[in-house]
Amino acid sequence: MLTIGKLGDAAGVKVPTIRYYEQIGLLPEAERSSGNQRLYGRKAMERLAFIRHARDLGFTLEAIRDLLSLSDRPDQSCAAADAIARAQLVEVERRLARLTALKAELERMVVQCAGGKIADCRVIEVLGDHSLCATDHRHPETEPTP
Amino acid sequence: MLTIGKLGDAAGVKVPTIRYYEQIGLLPEAERSSGNQRLYGRKAMERLAFIRHARDLGFTLEAIRDLLSLSDRPDQSCAAADAIARAQLVEVERRLARLTALKAELERMVVQCAGGKIADCRVIEVLGDHSLCATDHRHPETEPTP
DNA sequence: CTTGAAGCTATAGTTGCTAGAGACATTAGG
DNA sequence: CCTAATGTCTCTAGCAACTATAGCTTCAAG
DSSP, rough: EEEEEHHHHHHHHOOHHHHHHHHSSOOOOOOOOOSSSSEEEHHHHHHHHHHHHHTTTTTOHHHHHHHHHHHHTTBBBBBBHHHHHHHHHHHHHHHHHHHHHHHHHHHHHHHOOSOOBGGGGGHHHHHOGGGOOSOOOOOOOOOOOO | OOOHHHHHHHHHHHHHHHHHHTTTSSSSEEEEEETSSBEEEEEHHHHHHHHHHHHHOOHEEEEEEEEHHHHOOOOBSSSSHHHHHHHHHHHHEEEEHHHHHHHHHHHHHHHHHSSSSGOOOOHHHHHGGGGGSSOOOOOSSOOOOO
C-alpha cells in the first residue's frame, strides 16, 4: 500500500491533485491508515495512471469520467469510448488549425517589427487593426491560456 | 457616443466582458449618461478592438495590459512590445508541437479501435498504459480545455 | 525522543469570462 | 402619454482544473 505522496510520485500527479480527484469523485474514497492517512493499492494506481494519461492527451475530466465508467463495464460495446476519442481528436484538430493561423500571424508581426519606436511598431499597429492581418483568425472560441 | 451594447456589437465583445475589462482596469472607467449608463467614444472603441484582437491572437490579459501601456507611450522603444509578441509566438509554437503529438496519438488510438467490446478496446487500453504510445507526450504542462 | 518531512482538513485564489437576481433607464408603438 | 419591451445597472456566484495557504496531526529516521 502506498501513501498519497508515493502514489503521486509513481503516477506523476501532485498530491493535492489526487485529493481533488477524490473530492470530485473521479477516484473512489481511499482506504485510511490507523492514523487517518490515505492508502492506495494497485487498482487506485492504475486508475490514476489512466486519468493522468487521458489528461495528457487533453481529455476533459468529464470525458475521463465517462471513459472510466466505460472501462468498468468490459463487456459493453466500445462505440461510446471510440466516440469520445474521436470527438477529442476533432477538438485537437480544431485547435491545431487555429494555432497554425495564430502562429502565421504572430510571425508576420514580429518579422515586420523594425525595432524602432512604439509609434511605428508593427506589433502594436497590427494589434490595433485586424485588417492588417493576412488570415481571418477572428471569432473562433477562446484560445485558453494554460 | 455608444452605449455598452452598441460598443459590444461593434467590437464583437459581449457586454459583461466589457464591464469585466473595466473592472480589472483594462478599460478606463467609462463616462456615464444622466441615467448612469456607460457611454463610449472612439478611443474606447479602439482600445477594446485592440484587446479583442490581441485576445484572438491568444495573448493573456496580463500581456495585453503591458501592450496597452506600451502603446500609450509612442516615443518609447518597441523592444518590449516585440519581446511580448515573440514570447507569445514561442508559446504558440510550443502548444502547436504538443497538439501535433496529441493528434498523432489520438489518431493511432481511434484507427486501432476495432469496434468490439470494451475489454478489447484499443482506446481504453492505450489510455491505461502509456507505454503503448508512439510519442512521448508526457509531463508537458497542462493542455487547457476551452 | 526529538525533529523534520509528509499527511490531514478547509478555505481561498488562479484565468477569463458567463450567468443570474432584482432594480432602474430608455425607447418604440399605440 | 402610457405601457411594454428591451437595455443597463450592481452584485454575487459559478465554470475548469487545479494550486496555494494555514494550522493542525502523524510518521519515520537518527
